Amino acid sequence: MNTPRLFEDLESAVDFLLERIPGPLHVGAPLGLGKPHRLLNALYARVEQDASHPLTLYTALSLDPPPPGGAGLEGRFLAPFVARHFGEDFPRLAYVAAMRRDALPAHISIEEFYLQSGALLGSAQAQRRYASLNYTHVARALVDRGLNCIVQKVATNEDGTRLSLSSNTDLTFDAVDAVVARGLPRPLLIAEIDPRLPWLDGTAAVDASYFDAVIAPPPPYPQLFGLPRQPVGDAEYAIGFYASALVRDGGTLQIGIGALADALCHALALRHTDNAAYRRVLAALDPELESHPAVRASGGLAPFAQGLYGCSEMLNEGFKRLVEAGVIRRKVVDKAALMRRINDGDASDLDRELVERDGEFLHGAFYLGSPDFYAWLRTLDDDTRRGIGMKRVGEVNELYGLDEGLEQLQRRDGRFFNTCMMATALGAAVSDGLEDGRVVSGVGGQYNFVAMAHALPDGRSALLLRAARDSGGKAASNLRWNYGHVTIPRHLRDLYITEYGIADVRGKVDEDCVIAMAGIADARFQQRLLDEAKRSKKLRGDFAAPQSWTGNTPQRLHEVLAPLRAEGILPDYPLGSDFTEVEQRLVKALAWLKDRTATTAGKLGTIAAALLHGRSGDVEALRRMELEVPRTLGERIEARLLALALRRTGQ
Template identity: 70%
Template structure:
């Protein structure tokens, strides 16, 4: 490999990039953490003012810290964002332009996955969204003729190697796709970030792999940390129900968010305090509570997930993730046949990896954990191409089938129909909330592997416009996963195993995990459309599918701390944790006009505030003027309403 150009200025890197490419720029940038923010901002600033150099940027998940908001939200978010992200965090300039629909005509930004809900109202973002399976993105980049790829990297101590670290997902596949079309290899530009954890193996390349390596001067802004969200009763119930599907010695894939956090907490509790775990299951009425197979993990799990997140850290630390694999078909076959030799086991321990991912993203604690890993622990984590993680058909299918035994793929959806279709990425009018990402990949893989299951997790209801609505519906104007691929759905009220079932049986199973308030209407619709017999009865326990019954079932565990608000740690201070709960209650209570009037009236006649710490944190300890006094009263009411466990 030739030596790259080493630079210490992002502006100099932009100069060199522009000199090496004639005409329009077709630039690829990793999703999430791997974006070189300062380099991209310098490139955008240069191109924004020069219409003679059109820019087409292809990326996904352009992370942007939360904005200021208004009222109480702004009072909470501004201090938190300053502390968590730092005042010097380089917000992506093109994202700010997208939010205002202010990209110049000669600049296009095309994303295949959006930060959830962040760009719902951006016409430019919605129009240039590309609906793609994660594993099809590299092919699309080849079709678009990408001529440059920019990426944030870590650098070895001696400077001879670079690590793609957080994003091995698409870079290699995209280069291969471009070259396979007879096009020149893209110009590769690396921005070194000393804050990025070093990961070796497939993530590491010689410095000469890149054409340009830029090391901007410090100080270096913090890596983007996703704030961990609280886990409520419904989330915990979903997580514990889901955990009963996981087999010892199996394979685990999970998404991100409170539902994944709850699942990982349940799996860790199953391993470290099995009696407590089964007690929670009994309280939830789970038929699996007495299942002998739900004992602590002996073989452990192998993690194979496009995204490595907070939950995997906990599962590694508690000894749940520990089943190792190697890229040797013969050895993995002997393990599957239970005839592995002592040498085989020694090699597994020496060379094996127990966690594979295509990218990682999480809290600052996750990044610190990756930095602090011992050499042996770091060696057990392999960052791979997304084509190697999310599908079976990349050339090593026999090996991957042996490695991914008893696979359980857990992802979330917004809604599901009683006939088994899932709504995960967009609304019925076409507006995109997030993206398909790898969800379809894992659903399809679950059907391709004989002993695998795909479980889509969803909350049974949502509050919108002051009304409670069911997330299990008869029909919807958009679907992400078609009903012919239905497999397992899990709500807080249980598990609906609908793989291979008739429509009648599928509807019955979905009704069993639907909130009681919506079961009869859905049942009547199914009967009216000839999909259920008129004498069809709801399941015997269906009347217990209420938030009140769930709250009562889990209240003792919430009080004891067995089900904490933040099972994987929190980025909020104790005062902020109280405020998060209070502000959530207040948002729900004032969602409708009537609710807002009732809440304001209650606040105006309620007792004086007791939680002075929270009021001080929000700058409302000594309110001035009518507006501030009303905010203080509303907050005090919300704090009292949420002061219990």
């Protein structure tokens, strides 16, 4: 059995790594939370000054907090929040800072297959070295690149004999096995213990001997990277509630992250815990929704008698809410015959007892969320902890490769909800990049889940998107006739959901797909979409938009949801907030200001209104922004702008 080398300081660990790998370094690091920032910074600092150790780092989602500085009102808001939420001592990744400036030295290369959304659009080094890979293909690519080291953050048990990969079981096991299967030497494995990282057992836990070296650096321990929870607006709520009606009791759930996923999880929890309120929201959005063909065929509106099984590459805040609400509770076991009997309704009392005892109700390949989410994971009761299993990405994100028959039985009525930026009228999705080739984020597991939905006999894939967006102070449609980049091709089209409804385009001919997609577009852009379809011979010339489509407007959506918001059924932060009450008011006000000042005319008009109305009002908010007693002309203008925005967005 391997006895790992133990280190208490990072520099000695770097010495060990460089001694064991004297040539080029091909280092893999997990995405997101499992990345050992301090070790990577120590390695980068050493190698940066020594070209004899060329380094290529293979990773994804290199999380970096917002810059602490910044001018204007946004900077005033962010600086105290960033310091509190991420901690003054958060170890920012040195290689990310260098990439932002295109300042990586020639002998250091960073390859990422998923970028922090929008953060590196301006970096030539990041864009040139982006690797467009499905999540499940990354391990194979790492073998091709000569991976010879993996560094990972881990949790530990009390005596240090066991380590938990905790947040990132996604690629380490798959990558190691793929290297060994190719007949190559096993990569050097180095673990950095983080006492703040929650312990998760089961397949996430290994003997310490699995690693070649274990680093236990002394305190203080920086905070884990926490994703700030964002407010949920009218469009997000409408999308989430429409999506929730497509989930079948006793089925399987996969979701992404962000305000759309938060809205969906709030809707599913409300469907189970307060069904009357849930139905009131749906009736406000669409009184005929229950008779929608897709809802009748694939979903339902009733509470969850059987519960759902969660199987998602990423576990997040939404799953916490659904577990606590009793929605996620259907257990699965790795026994095909037993799962078949359970699904067929032929299970014996003993079968059900075995599933209850040994089953798990939530599987993921990595997790990421807020500090509250991490605290929840650290303090799980034993039964809940046993119900959560962290798995390889190759097990969670696809059916083939392990036991396809078993996974089909476990993932019955699979519903896979992911977001995209834009969609075409012919059913293609734009999720990760721009038409000029620049990458916003990455494919990640989206293609995996879309393909899985088509492979499962009762699976459905739903892509969620806002019907319109603000572009330079003007509204623009996210339902396009065509776009110069595609993430999900049109032949995999299934369900699309905007704030204006559900388009079921699976298997549809092109004309029917165009009509369905135009029906969930913003009314301001529908005719243009239809005209383009007619010019392209995809829509009959005499087709006219039905009168009901004219209601697809932000104004109408706000009117129907406003009473429900006033009652508290649709809170701004359905899964909790990382902002104080004052900051929540400021978030609304700053968003209002950003919208009103996006154009020169809008900026001038807003400034004029602010100067006219003065700066009296929310003293607490002005104090939080250090504008209670403005000292300069610029501060006086900022104070008046902020006071105006607070008044306009106040309850």
